[in-house]
Amino acid sequence: MSWLRALKETARSGLTVERRRLEPAIAARGALGLALVVGFSLALFGPAVAASSAFGAFQAAIATFQRSWRPRPTLALASGASLAVSTFLGYLTAAHTVLFLALLVLWTFLSGLAWAAGPTAGIIASSNVAIMLVTVTLPTSVATAAGHAAVIFAGGVVQAALVVLLPVRRWGAQRDALADALAAEADYARRLRHDPVAPFDPVPLMTARNAAAVTPRQARTRPAELYGARGLAERIRPVLASLADPAVGVPEEGPARARVREVLGAAGEVLDAAAHAIRHGEPVVLRPPAQAALRNPDTVTILRGPPRRAALRLVALLDDVVETAEPRTETAGTKETAGAAGTGRRAHRTRPTLIGLAPVVLAKARAELRPDSPILRHAVRVSAVAAAGYLLGGWLPFGHGYWAPMASVMVMRPDFSQTYARAVARFGGTLVGVALATAVVQSAHPGTYLSAALAVLCAFGMYLLMRTGYAAAQVFVSAYVVFLLGMAGAGLGQTVRDRVLLTLVGGLLAMLSYAVYPAWETPRLRGRLADWLASVGAYAAVVTARYADPAGPASPDVREALLRTRAARVAWQEAVARATHEPVRHRGLSHAAVEQAEHALAEFGRVVMLLEAHLPEHGAPPVPAAATLAESLHRSAERGAKDVRERREPRWDDLRETVAAWSAAPPDHFLLDKGAVLLLGCLEELTTALAESRRRR
Template identity: 80%
Template sequence: MSWLRALKATARSGLTVERRPLEPLVAARAALGLALVVGATLALFGPGAAISSAFGAFQAAIATFQRSWRPRPTLALASGASLAVSTFLGYVTGAGSHPALFLALLAVWTFVSGLAWAAGPTVGIIASSNVAMMLVTVTLPTSVAEAAGHAAMIAVGGLVQAALVVLLPVRRWGAQRDALADALAAEADYARRLRHDPTASFDPVPLMTARSAAAVTPHQARRRPAELHGARGLAERIRPVLASLADPAVGASAEGPARDRVRELLAAAAAVLDAAAHAIRHGEPVDLPSAAVAALRTPDTGTLLSGAPRRAAVRLAALLDDVVETAEPRTETRTETGAEARARPTLLRLTPVVLARMRAELRPDSPVLRHAVRVTAVTAAGYVLGSALPLGHGYWAPMASVMVMRPDFSQTYSRSVARFGGTLVGVALATAVVELADPGVYASAALAVACAFGMYLLMRTGYAASQVCVSAYVVFLLGMGGTAWTQTVFERVVLTLLGGVLAMLAYAVYPAWETPRLRGRLADWLVTDGRYAASVVAHYANPAGPVCADVREALLNTRAARIAWQEALDRATHEPVRHRGLSRAAADDAGHALAQFGRVAMLMEAHLPERGAPPVPAAATLAEALRRSTERGGKAVRERRAPEWDELRETVAACAPLMGDPLLRKGAGLLLDALDDLSESLTPTPAPQPRP
């Protein structure tokens, strides 16, 4: 993609307003917290303290909207406390009297916030927002004592927002319920698609999201509703059973009475899974469709299906019964120990983990380190330029840069365009209101709270829409403190444009393109896929039952690698660079081949032999060949070579006569076919020869 097309695409993305479900109650609660804080501090301490507390409450509420599975009060408290510390240190180091010292602190603080993206987007967003807010709040105090007071007011703003989340709960465990319900609904959709396409693909993202949501702190584990524990694991086990039941390669024939029975079972499974998802999402009893229950319990299954399809049908019915039982809401909560629930460390215990991840990113090829360097340089340059220009409010340039910069190209450029467009509209609207109504202190505070409510309500619909409200919010808030609107319109627009341009130039000068790393991502997926398939095949040589810890771990690793590949491919699509040796068509074909490889391994996992079943010694040899061949293949992919599978082909040919299980024998051939497709997709197409 050329630079012109990339800029057009990112600009269009940044200005797009998406249709998303709104959460008016949550937005109203956040705005109520802001109103309480602003009103109380305005009446007791005056406009200056009110502005500081408003920033604290505003930022704390934003933290509670982030996609995180931690308790919302914890996020609000952490955000308020960190912003309070940032503000106090910023003033003490000389924001007003010693600009050079403050610039040094700003650079260090910004660099750390850039590295914080190593801990995840939630931590990165909160850290970046704290830097942006600090640039404003350090200008409010006039003494160290007053700076301490402003920092205290900021912390109080976070405390109030945390208290409101506790006192006025809106859908307790709502995010976790939605994640688990989405996973079950995705399984239901998968079952329906398998009726018409027996080899349909499945996006593992909902299952991975549900897994992330299932991790709880010790405090959460004592209060989690019982219906949120267990269903996710059952959904994980249902997916390979659905695939093996539908696939003609290992299941029923493509047409005939057996295939009709399979379609009926898949439709019934989809209906049951949808009913369980609805019950979990809303905390209601499961309302099972009678037709689906009858289809699953009819005795025709035993007469129409035999062998592997019959085993899959019986296992599917048992798993669906477990899902329904688990999804039923109960009045009591389940007390869980660390052995029963996925543990999530507390914030204090998470600190050394975050520091370790940040240290791990201190390497030249790290995109997080490049982001930290970029945002630090841009913030420092924006602060110097903003202070040097005769516009006043110079902090708006670095503030805009910090808020729009992200580790990847498309988000940085789209947010830059969105912030400038939103600023123009927001400032124009706020200016019109100020000119026509000339609001006083309390009226300005009320308008600021109204704008904050709009921002909270529209936050998930797009960055441009939320920035309209944020721009108007800042104008009204500063006007409440006595800053005339004429001092905030032209300067804010120009400096916001400057900050956005600096952010875009920084990425162009010092980029962290995803495109050159695509082959590495593909190689990682190949290696993890090979280890997963090897783990599955190895259990045919040493049967341990359908639930195996090593197979589960290998499956999670290959899912993570697949998602990393898909995200990298999506980001690379919008980048104005081209990677030699891996075209978009080749990348799509390679991804399809590896998805097919993983799918075959999943089908084999669905029929792992029970503990005590007769072992297949040849499976151990095949498993080791799979592991070695895919590791060498990953190395070849990184070196821009097409991988070769001669050793694996010889092993499959030698072991096939020794494999008593027909599913294992057929699966080995399908695995080899998928790897051959991968090599074909990565083999360069010879250029056509000119005619003589």
């Protein structure tokens, strides 16, 4: 993609308003917390302290909107505390340009590394740096600065307290994640009726798994219906695939296929009903036709062999889903404790506390300290840009030059498309917001309390539109800063032109930094593809090895291999999405090769899932030939991944020899015989895709 087209695409995405569900109650709660903090601070301490406390409450409320599975009060407290520390340290060095510049570089570098811990930590850290640039201009002494830091933290405490006292849809994010996973499987069941080999996107299941991890405090209050349904959804997916696939199930046409379509349709209705019940905390309501379709005795008489076993197992799993989704009065902690006592195993996925998370974050940040890390490159970029913007803003004859570095820090992200999209959107939003707010301040001259009220109103608008588009939110953010500074008597002489030009300078610096020191995803696509190939090959080897040594369908090693495969697949898909908007050549993988290679490995994973769906029960007779296939798959995947990384065409001689040897004496298991042929075909399709891409270069 050319630079012109890349800029056009990223600008369009940054200015597009996404139509998502608004959350007025949560927005009103955040604005209420801000109003309480500003009003109390104004009455007792004056406008300057009120402005500091307002920034703390404002940032704490933003933290509660982030996509995180941690308790919202914890996020608000963490945001308030980190902003208070940042502001106090910033003021201690603000009088000395060199010291403050050194602190700014260090703080922005650490905020860049914070993205290694996830987007929530990265956004909070970046916002702290941006707000620090504003708040350090307010205090007049060290003691006053300490007081400002205290009220900033108090703003976070107030927002945390309101989350506890005025809960809005408690456990709503976790309910949505689990309901989305069940709804995705319902859609998958319906698509399988018309396309027996339809693909399935595992992202909803991965999101639900992340949402299921809880801290010890959360485990004591989690609703019972949020416990257990995710594990059932994981087990349902391969059963649906094996029931529909004609390679291991019923023929594509005939009475058996009609029966399978009816069962799949009923399964979709049941899963949708369970998803609705979990999302809204209501009882499960099932339509009688769906229940009759699942209990139809024709299932046993028409279907034979593996399809019949799959259908019966599906009905049993759906019964468990319905039972689990029903709201109950006991807490999940009671049920989980009983389950743990009975099995001797951990009953739920645990999430470390914030204190326990510190060594994990440090380990992740340390792992990113390598030259090829996009997180490290982002940290270097953002720290250099912040320093350059601070110096340039101070040199330009506009005053209050912090607008330039503040804009840079707020728009910069580890990848190209988000940085450029946010830069364009921020400039557009800032232009409108600053123009309107400055016009109001300079024409109407609102007093202290009216400016505070207008700031709170702008904050409400920002919270309300926060998830509808970055540009729309920036209109209210910019106006909020203008009114708040006007309340404190700071920046009253700065014009619209000054603020807009400084924002433009900051945005241009951010965009220029990515052009000078990029971290393109396109050249790394082959590595991402190799990682996916290695993980899905290991998954296939583990699954087939279970046929040689049956250990039950819930083998931990199979589960872990599946999770690694999903993570590698999502990493590949995210890399492809980022590379699509980058203005660089494919460097070894054309767009057609990307699509064909993704299809090949997705199909490979689907075949392995069919093998997993029919894993032998514990104590079943072993299939010795499966050990040979497992070893062949393991060697082929490792060698193939190495070939992909080194830009060679992968060969599958080991697997081809195994399949050829089975042509005369196939193993005593029909699924292994068919599965080996299908797996080899998928890998050969991958080789074809890479060969075509190489010839087109």
